[in-house]
Amino acid sequence: MAGITSQIITNAQGQVIGTLPLLLNPSLTGATPTLPLQGLQGLQVQTVSPQILFNNQGQIIATVGNGPATVAPSTSVQPKTTATSLLQSPVVIAPSPSVLKSAPTLSSAGPITCADVAKVGQLVNKPQPAVSGEEGINLEEIREFAKNFKIRRLSLGLTQTQVGQALTATEGPAYSQSAICRFEKLDITPKSAQKLKPVLEKWLAEAEHWNQKGQQNLMEFVGGEPSKKRKRRTSFTPQAIEVLNSYFEKNALPTGQEITEIARELNYDREVVRVWFCNRRQTLKNTSKINVFQAQQ
DNA sequence: ATGCATGAGGG
DNA sequence: CCTCATGCATC
Numbered sequence: 001m002a003g004i005t006s007q008i009i010t011n012a013q014g015q016v017i018g019t020l021p022l023l024l025n026p027s028l029t030g031a032t033p034t035l036p037l038q039g040l041q042g043l044q045v046q047t048v049s050p051q052i053l054f055n056n057q058g059q060i061i062a063t064v065g066n067g068p069a070t071v072a073p074s075t076s077v078q079p080k081t082t083a084t085s086l087l088q089s090p091v092v093i094a095p096s097p098s099v100l101k102s103a104p105t106l107s108s109a110g111p112i113t114c115a116d117v118a119k120v121g122q123l124v125n126k127p128q129p130a131v132s133g134e135e136g137i138n139l140e141e142i143r144e145f146a147k148n149f150k151i152r153r154l155s156l157g158l159t160q161t162q163v164g165q166a167l168t169a170t171e172g173p174a175y176s177q178s179a180i181c182r183f184e185k186l187d188i189t190p191k192s193a194q195k196l197k198p199v200l201e202k203w204l205a206e207a208e209h210w211n212q213k214g215q216q217n218l219m220e221f222v223g224g225e226p227s228k229k230r231k232r233r234t235s236f237t238p239q240a241i242e243v244l245n246s247y248f249e250k251n252a253l254p255t256g257q258e259i260t261e262i263a264r265e266l267n268y269d270r271e272v273v274r275v276w277f278c279n280r281r282q283t284l285k286n287t288s289k290i291n292v293f294q295a296q297q
Numbered sequence: 298a299t300g301c302a303t304g305a306g307g308g
Numbered sequence: 309c310c311t312c313a314t315g316c317a318t319c
Contacts, residue, residue, distance in 0.1 A: 160298095164315095176315050181298060192313060233301050233317055256309070272301080274309080279301060282312070 142193045143186065143293050149200055150184045156211055160184070166203070173199045186293040187286055193293075234272045244273070248280055 153163060160180040168174040175196065182188045183196050236244065247254065247262055254262065254277060263270040 178299080178315055179313090182314090185298080187299090188314095189312080195313090230316055231302065235301085235318085253310085275302065276300095278310075278312095281310090283300085285312090 138194070139190060139293055142190065142197055145197055145201065146184055146186055146193070149204060152204055152208065153180075156207055158207070163200075163203070166207070167199070170203065170206075172202070175199070189286060190293070234268070236268070236276070240266050240268065244276055244280075248277065252277070252281055252284075 153160075158166075159177075161177040163180050164175055164177040167180075168176070179188075179196065180200075183193060183200065186193060188196075243266060244262070247258075251258070259274050259277065260270055263273040266273070
């Protein structure tokens with residue numbers, strides 16, 4: 001059809017609303033992700049350009065502007081992409097050797113920065129204290145990946161739940177649908193996001209690889225096991241929530257005795273009230289961190 | 298997508 | 309007990 005080289009489709013807000021499946025490039029079989037992309041943040045783009053986005057199940061999950069204006073003939077119109085640039089040739093980056101097998105089982109997720117990758121020759125002390133501690137995480141990189149992850153996940157026709165199940169089935173860190181959701185929304189602390197990123201990146205690379213060999217390989221992988229049961233979630237009444245919130249505003253960290261009193265007043269289990277405060281504080285923090293990412297929907 | 302629950306780690 | 313990272317359960 002059209003041999004136009006299109007890339008990520010973004011809207012005026014800089015949000016990605018569509019992309020192209022990268023299954024049509026013959027030369028990239030497993031060397032696409034986990035690439036040491038430096039200045040370029042466009043690992044999501046390849047060549048080709050269908051106007052319909054469909055997953056490996058043959059389902060159409062999105063249409064890339066079914067109008068005659070989205071994909072202009074020779075005008076690679078670029079609405080307002082904030083970061084992603086389209087300076088990418090049809091050829092893939094490089095046959096990254098063994099970058100695919102990394103085991104970030106725990107923290108210490110090396111804050112590999114663009115600069116570091118560029119100097120893989122010597123690998124000396126990193127003169128970059130910028131990436132350290134709590135607020136030294138590569139936020140924009142994570143943000144970029146989160147956005148990408150979702151697009152590619154959808155291209156594979158997988159739901160957050162399936163990814164979670166697959167992640168649990170595979171070796172390595174396991175995560176749930178909740179985690180996937182929160183990651184995509186960046187409704188987590190930068191630290192968590194940084195830890196999750198390599199895991200998802202690796203998994204996604206493999207998933208795309210299997211997808212090329214046949215969707216069945218991919219699907220058999222997405223198994224899923226039943227799960228354990230747990231205490232039923234307490235549901236506070238709107239009134240109780242109001243009272244709790246008012247207390248929280250006055251004091252987000254009530255003492256044990258105060259908690260006891262509040263619990264008695266509302267007639268809820270003391271432990272439940274205590275946990276409510278804990279969660280409230282945590283939610284507040286995570287919500288605040290979002291501003292750091294400043295990229296919510 | 299989000300609320301409450303769980304558990305590990307730290308004091 | 310708290311914080312934090314996560315997840316089951318539920319909206």
